[in-house]
Amino acid sequence: MSKEISSSRIPARSSSSRHGKPEGNENEFENPPNSIRFPPARTPLNSIQDPSSQIDDSDSKLRSEAGRSSRFFSEKKAEVLDYATPRAAVRLNSHSEPNSAQSTPARSVWKASNYGSSVAACTSGRPPQGGRGGSLSKVSRGISTAAASPWPLVEVPHFVLVEDSSFWMDHNVQVLIRIRPISSTERTLQGYGRCLRQESAQTLTWLGHPETRFTFDHIACETISQEKLFKAAGLPMVENCMSGYNSCMFAYGQTGSGKTYTMMGELSEIVDGLSGDCGMTPRIFEYLFTRISDEEEKRRDEQLKYSCKCSFIEIYNEQITDLLEPSSTNLQLREDMKKGVYVENLKEYEVTTVKDVIKLLLQVANSDLCTTGV
Numbered sequence: 001m002s003k004e005i006s007s008s009r010i011p012a013r014s015s016s017s018r019h020g021k022p023e024g025n026e027n028e029f030e031n032p033p034n035s036i037r038f039p040p041a042r043t044p045l046n047s048i049q050d051p052s053s054q055i056d057d058s059d060s061k062l063r064s065e066a067g068r069s070s071r072f073f074s075e076k077k078a079e080v081l082d083y084a085t086p087r088a089a090v091r092l093n094s095h096s097e098p099n100s101a102q103s104t105p106a107r108s109v110w111k112a113s114n115y116g117s118s119v120a121a122c123t124s125g126r127p128p129q130g131g132r133g134g135s136l137s138k139v140s141r142g143i144s145t146a147a148a149s150p151w152p153l154v155e156v157p158h159f160v161l162v163e164d165s166s167f168w169m170d171h172n173v174q175v176l177i178r179i180r181p182i183s184s185t186e187r188t189l190q191g192y193g194r195c196l197r198q199e200s201a202q203t204l205t206w207l208g209h210p211e212t213r214f215t216f217d218h219i220a221c222e223t224i225s226q227e228k229l230f231k232a233a234g235l236p237m238v239e240n241c242m243s244g245y246n247s248c249m250f251a252y253g254q255t256g257s258g259k260t261y262t263m264m265g266e267l268s269e270i271v272d273g274l275s276g277d278c279g280m281t282p283r284i285f286e287y288l289f290t291r292i293s294d295e296e297e298k299r300r301d302e303q304l305k306y307s308c309k310c311s312f313i314e315i316y317n318e319q320i321t322d323l324l325e326p327s328s329t330n331l332q333l334r335e336d337m338k339k340g341v342y343v344e345n346l347k348e349y350e351v352t353t354v355k356d357v358i359k360l361l362l363q364v365a366n367s368d369l370c371t372t373g374v
């Protein structure tokens with residue numbers, strides 16, 4: 001029996017788009033037919049209230065939220081995962097609950113910043129279990145530029161993510177939001193404040209107008225460690241793989257939202273084990289090879305051997321490039337009865353240890369072709 005495991009690198013493209021509640025149709029007026037039509041009155045941009053200006057009493061509000069959160073935490077001890085990321089995002093089957101009837105403000109009111117959240121979407125090759133999955137709903141907006149917002153000064157509530165080995169049993173597509181902490185530059189020099197408030201391990205509120213609540217499969221608060229995130233999301237994926245299913249994880253988010261940090265983290269040649277700040281990919285492969293050697297040892301009588309192959313591609317402008325063989329550009333996607341969908345002429349490298357994988361990752365990271373995302 002042999003198993004093949006491949007890793008691909010798909011640079012995430014930054015994007016920002018409005019979603020959530022549809023904005024009003026500007027072509028619908030009450031004017032009778034044939035009358036002169038004027039555009040509907042718009043709220044002047046400078047009259048739209050900035051969320052940070054509401055924060056006068058929000059400090060106490062947040063404190064009460066924090067109290068509520070810790071209650072939530074103690075009530076739900078079973079949930080043990082840390083996720084954290086600002087900047088709302090994608091969710092399969094997410095739902096939003098605007099708290100007000102006010103329409104979404106014009107985007108120019110908000111200035112996009114690097115403060116954001118990235119989304120890690122994980123899929124398993126398990127057959128659908130009647131779980132979540134389906135429509136894609138995304139909110140992606142900039143953060144308030146209001147100076148000296150009090151939000152950063154308030155301790156954010158901490159939520160724990162569940163390390164659940166049955167992660168894939170119920171839902172074969174899961175969306176995790178990781179909230180990135182505000183950097184000191186954003187806080188002190190640019191005066192950015194938080195644009196999100198996490199309500200629970202699955203729910204967050206975007207502090208815009210109207211305040212809008214989004215629900216995801218998991219939300220990692222900004223204090224989550226690389227290791228905990230791996231244990232919550234990466235480890236079950238490896239187990240899923242070892243059970244014979246396909247697994248896929250990808251990161252999505254605007255530039256600077258933490259995709260590379262989450263998927264790669266601090267990447268360097270392994271001397272004495274992985275560094276504490278290394279990300280999901282090296283951890284996944286380290287665990288995978290440990291599991292493989294355990295399994296081979298356990299089933300030595302059956303002479304079970306695993307074969308792992310690694311490839312690294314970039315998909316950009318609908319063109320596929322082999323990042324380990326940069327002269328191979330514009331590779332073709334093919335479908336085969338046996339292999340399924342595959343990239344023609346893509347180089348595959350045999351890997352047997354996490355060191356082999358990191359070597360390939362570093363080879364690409366150090367090349368001119370290195371872009372963002374995994």
Ligand SMILES: Nc1ncnc2c1ncn2[C@@H]1O[C@H](COP(=O)(O)OP(=O)(O)OP(=O)(O)O)[C@@H](O)[C@H]1O
Binds near residue numbers: 179256262372
């Ligand atoms: N969870 C986190 N904790 C601490 N720092 C973080 C975290 N996430 C991201 N950062 C830091 O934020 C900065 C931007 O993150 P990163 O480069 O991963 O973003 P990105 O989404 O990959 O951006 P791009 O699409 O532009 O490549 C980096 O300096 C990174 O170290």
